[in-house]
Amino acid sequence: MQFLKQTTFTTLLVTLWSVALALPGCSTLPQPTQQVPAAPPPNLQTSFLSVPLSFEANQGQTDPEVKFFTRGPGYGLFLTPNEAVLALTHLQPPVSTPSDSPADEAVNEPAVLRMHLIGANPTPTLAGETALPGKVNYFIGNDPNKWESNIPIYGRVRYDNVYPGIDLVYYGNQQQLEYDFVVGPGQDPQHIAIRFEGVTRLELDQNGDLLLLQTEDGVIRQQKPFIYQDVDGKRQIIDGGYVINTEGQVGFQVAAYDVTKPLIIDPILVFSTFLGGAGNDNAYGIAVDNTGQVYVAGETSSLDFPTNNPLQATRAGLGDAYIAKLAADGSALIYATYLGGSGGETALSIAVDGTGHAYVTGETGSPDFPTKNAVQPIHGNGNSPFADAFVVKLAPDGSNLAYATFLGGLGHDVGGDIAVDATGQAYLTGWTSSPDFPTTLNTFQSTRLDDNNAFVVKLTQDGSALAYATYLGGSSLDVGNGIALDGRGQATVIGSTASTDFPTKNPLQPVLLGSSDAFVAQLTVDGSALTFSTYLGGSISDGGVGIAVDGSGQVYTTGYTSSPDFPTKNPIQPSYGNGRGDVFVAKLASDGSALSFATFLGGTGFEEAANITVDGEGHAWITGSTFSPDFPTANPLQPALHGNVDVFITEFLTDGSALKFSTFLGGTGGDGGNDIAVDSEGQIYITGSTGGASTTHPTPTFPIKFALQPTLGGLQDAFIAKINPQVNNLNNKFAPLGSGQVSTAFSRTPCGGATVGTFTVTATFTNISADTLSNLVIQVNKLTGGNVLCNADGGPDGAGALFTIPLLGSFADGQLSPNEAFTVAFQIGLQSFNPFQFVVDVLGEEIP
Template identity: 30%
Template sequence: MRFLFVVTCLLLLVPFALKAEIYNDQPANASIKFVKNLNQWDKNILFRANIPGGFLFIKSSSLHYVFYDTKAVSRIHAHTSEHSNAKQASNAPSSRQIQAHGFEVHFEGANRTPFMETSGESTDKKNFFLGNDPSRWASEVPGFNQITYKNIYPGIDLKLYTQHATLKYDFIVSPKADASKIKLRYEGADHIKLQEGFLQIQTSVNTVTETKPYSYQLLSGKQQQIPSEFTLQGNILRFDFPKGYDTSLPLVIDPVLVFSTYSGSFTDNWGFTATFDEAGNLYSGGIEFGNRFPATTGSFQFTFAGEIDVALLKYSPDGKRLLYATYLGGSATDLPHSMIVNANNELIVMGTTGSSNFPFSADAFDKSFNGGSKIEPLRTDPVNDGGITYEEGSDLFITKFNAAGNGLVGSSYVGGSGNDGINTINDLTRSYGDQFRGEVHIDESGNIYIASTTYSEDFPLINPAQGNLSGGQDAIVCKFNPSLSALLWSTYFGGSGADAASGVRVGKSGSIYIGGGTSSPDLQVQPNTIKPTFTDAEDGYIAKFTNNVLAASTYIGTNTNDIVALIDLDALENVYVMGITFGDYPLSGDVYNNPGSSQFIHAMSNDFTKTIFSTVIGSGRNTPDLSPTAFQVSNCGYIYLSGWGGLNGRDVSDMPTTSDALRRTTNSDDFYLMIMDTQAAAVLYGTYFGSTQGTNHVDGGTSRFDKKGIIYHAACACRDNSSFPTTPGAWSQRNNGNNTDITGTNDGCNNVAFKFDLDIAIDPPIELCYGENITLQAFGGIQYEWTPATGLSDPFAATPIASPDQTTTYTVSITDALGCVRQKSVRVEVSEPIPVDFDLTISSECGKPATVRFVNNSIEGDRILWILGNGDTLTSTPDSYNYDIKGGTYEVVLTVFKGLCKESLAKTIQVENNKPPPNVITPNGDQFNETFIAPNIGSKLEIYNRWGKPIYQSDSYQNTWGQEVPNGVYYYLITSPQGTRCKGWIHVLF
């Protein structure tokens, strides 16, 4: 199991196949970024930074701080996502107005146009499409870790930077410059005071503290602290140095800003939708608060809905890099519902907007906001409106970005004079976030399809299958050209009740399929379909359109309430649906099932007349456990699904899990992921996923599986900044949700993106000793491809020989005769190399066997074995060993055993013949004993007569001496090639 994560709240991306990645929109190690103003904000703002509980606006001669009541923002989300808790909601204060407060720090008497030096530019860039004035759009906007005002006062620089996620500033005073010139005038605070040397700035929403300044000079390369303190006269702050300082050296004045009431993340964002591209990049769509926040001084109020925009984040496949962040919206509420990426890596977003100035392209199909009546989709009682308000009604929007995310390919409103895109019928909103369902899809030509909901009697129609709004709320389906400049086809679908579309697919035949929920008893349903009759307050439905007309439709469900949440098509264009039921959903086929459960999966022919199979999965408690979030049928018929539970009275416990699950237990508030075999015959994988202490949910919208079974998921992780699983190197490994009070209670949420990659089958790991090999085996296909190819004899063989030098997981893609590809993985666990080393030293003495001394330098192992090369073996290391006096060539092998593995090292030694030579030779020509034979060829030989006179010498004696010398006794001195000396006498006889 491999997984990787980055946490940023509200958005969660997931791929499904034994690997998971999670992402956050701000890295924990550089959480405050100074983002340059390229005309996306008011011109007097040079840079802007998100800080705990607010924003910092950097101007040429001032720093402007604005803070807001983060607890009020937290309550909006808490009451919204937990609206089943009526008591909590009824006691909540109104979320219509949120208190905020700004104050400005002016540099009195300073340079009004200092040079702004930047450093630490971030690799990711931001794009802002805010409002419908293209001159105010900004692309490739950089952010920086540090900004320096050069010569803000004569000879004095001001440096702003982040240290340990804390905002810091330094005044750097050059030699001979006058530090008394620094004057900071505070405007807009309720009260400022000095308390025990600390500066406290009080506002209506928080207290900001500046710690006692730490000032220093460098003397001989070391910091020498200079006593310093604040002085405050009215609202003017200065720095004083009671003992003075050396004006010939630079001086650094270094206070620290502490936002004492708040800590953590820097903006609230909620997660709605996620998707992917073919390279495995992850796209998350949510809403982010505060991109257009005003730089105002004093106390003021604002509405949450008026400060939220669509936030679109693209991450690298490994989750370690944020590739871009793009912000989209107008002056009112804008929400993303669904996203998809086309073959050109262009992101397409469908959502709803209440903004009359939403960004649109020059050739957009519809450039006008049509609006409707005021709508509060998440209102739960007269007090709590849920924070999401469309004051002037809602339209759908579709926006298509270029591959870099820094330009619009197309963007258009879609709607009529009523509210569009928002499902507000209680019977059709059985799960939190159902208000913001609907889906965008594409065909092979790049045409764009959406399915959603409308209240508009004048919704734009082209060759409709149904030309009139039949009830108060109908489903709609539309087809646009790739540039969004033309509506190619659209229709209502509905009856006399309420209808909503939550999913759309386009078959290879060109037919369009939609699914959702209905309370209409009079849908245009054919009599021979699997459920031709409406039976209760609400049913699910599925409909098929071919050549602009309704080709087939059917109800889906039981005799109680049912809703189709998600749909997909298999390779044969059979239709699969997933939904929730409050009845006893019928089973069909030899399927895995959990009796009494309320999540159903139903597969049927594309004319809806034949059930292929149907089943239910869940806890068996006869109540829905999940809010469905993603659903797919792979090309080979495997069924992938995901959902979450924990709110709305739902409990995700007791879902089926498998032995190889990432998590088999839950705190009842988690995501759940499942793979089912073809025909729903078995559960291949089931796991929980999410925070073990906080809460997890989705705020609406679609997430997606790719055809490889990888899920890309949007989510919101709340109330805990550490227990949501993350992986090393992820963009952010913390929930930086900003709603943490001074007691340490974190109610904040942040956008999580997790990528979860699940192999369908994993063999038990194979243990392999270092240096060995093993034959891998696959079967059942006509083509095989193993990855990685490293260490394989043939990556395209069914049975390659694997010789990896480190632990490796090999995955084989097995293609069968029908072209379906299954993947199977096996982990080959390679033991660490066993270090083996030894030294040998040989000592020789003439007439005695050579002595070999052993030193075992190996530091690991359970046992050893010496093979000495002469037939002897030892199981321990001897101090010494005597070989035969005649010597010889021996291979000494040391083997070290560790567990089931072993490693050997061999060394060859030459042991010399230490036997003394014979002392008589007879060089008489009979070819026997003719010459003096030295023990070792190549020795140095010296021969002396009886008077000590040398008569023969050879530095490499070859056994040739002894002839043509007189009879008598001679004396020899032999020095062997290894230096052993041997001396004696030799008698020559004829």
């Protein structure tokens, strides 16, 4: 949110507990008789995967000193005129409870955290803001005189003038509390001083996060804010963060900024949340629809996996698949359901069509797996220990199955990946050991050539028939791991093969070079033939795991390699990282005839790719897992490996010539990325698993932001994270990129006896792509002292673009000499051109 002519400091309070609580010293809160309507969600960039928070006015429900309060899983927040009281409760599970058995959970006494403002107004005015629809009613007992009804609820609570010219505002969502200090023009944020009671120690960690440590109950983490100003439509990044003084009080330090404009403190990581229960949970697939709603699928052994509007409310076997859909504004789970029978299930991939139907594939060992309108209504091998693949199509609201079917034969069959076309026809690939796997007439390969071949299947829109189904493989082991569609409905598949006779056509690499290679194969629309098929690998071992196709049909692939001679072209990393395995990333022409680029990606440890996607600009995005502390990063959210293994998320420029973004993501436990998706706005969604705690770090440290579920439910949970790559953390590391020419034109006020204002620079470039130019950041530096005067990010494509640059600081008269030289550096991410020099006189006019 923005306040005109005010400065806003937003602090995020993340709790690491769960379960309801009562506050000592205040009346235990009765439960309302009806569901409170949801608050309108905050802006998408600052809140996602969150349940809306609402504040109740106190009309006798609790201690009279409390004016407003709110509750959520694991916390209650009580606002009095002089302090905010946060009560936290977590469950302590009994020792040696099996993960697949219901736990007799014991509720600990709540931990109470009090927040006081030092030197603040003792009698501020409290007022509810953003009145929400609906009222709260308490009809407790049979005495109507004790009932409370029509209690108003609000989205925000404001304390006016806690310090002169400074307000304090509480708001947020059910799982994530936020508070803003709203600093008026001319006021000093350094007046703000906070004392926390109920903590044993305050610390700032290496990332600038504020840790409120409690001996028995854990840690409250307030993550370091991302601070910026919007000036003349341009985002200016301001340095700053928390400080702790010698008396243990918390305040803010903020670098120089324009005090007449709003100052926004906002995270780059849009959201990150756990998803799971007391057992083990993992997410293997993620998808996003054209309205930004998020779909996740995986497996769970938890009896208490969070469900909402479930098709199947309880776990049926020792482990079930699950499917979850979240609202675009993050306000709720639209649905979350178990899916399975009395055996075991794993969902491995999910896709979504234009109408919001979810398509899921994986494997099931349950003969009673739910089926509907099935092309194969019974398990292929009865009660045998072998699993069948399954395919399900779920209604947009999750209330029913459009279809659900087994897919398999006498052996073991697994659906590894799924895609859907514009008409709602589903395509999947996987692997099978069944000699009788269902195939269709006139298909490319109707018989299995080895104990295990890949398969490719296309189902009709209603799931009642196979449009085509084919084996794909040779006389050794072949596995299909990924599938993607082009605009004509041709399916391109990636996987791994150990077959010297894997079928090829117009191959980029015609022979198997190692013990196993990746393969990339594209089928015709009807599945009757290959349009191209090739090996891809080196002399040791390689495998393909993920594939994407852009609007022009170009093919993006990723996988693993332990071959130092894996084929590369225009690589950003030309050599093997010397660990146990690296990721490879390769882009092929639409007909498979050539490599556009191919590169290693990794460090001295071990890397494993999971999947790849491509955004609207043709940038490839990859996720997976890395053990390497020297994994290559660029403009990272998290610059260092935090545990033995972390998630990585990496973005390549269109031509593969550089990394635009690359980051670790993880905590001190074991974390792995399993799937990645991109929406129409270029925002990135990642899912996987996190082990959270370890023996050396018993408190989970996976980065959590605006979390639907802020605490780890068991030993292992799924995670979901969303990143907005348009918000970049800029720095001043410069390196030459190319040649260019600059001419400049100034207004008369900004430089030389300068006051805060703006000027423009006209830049003309040579040898620069539009993709590079669209991500320019201009910096104007004082040549002698190196002080940054002005910043501007972004700019239109094309040569001769005009950039308006706000002056961040003022220089006194006489501080700049006539004809003093300045430089302009044109920065792209972590790199820039060599500085170009120009001079100005004391009036700020250019000297030719």
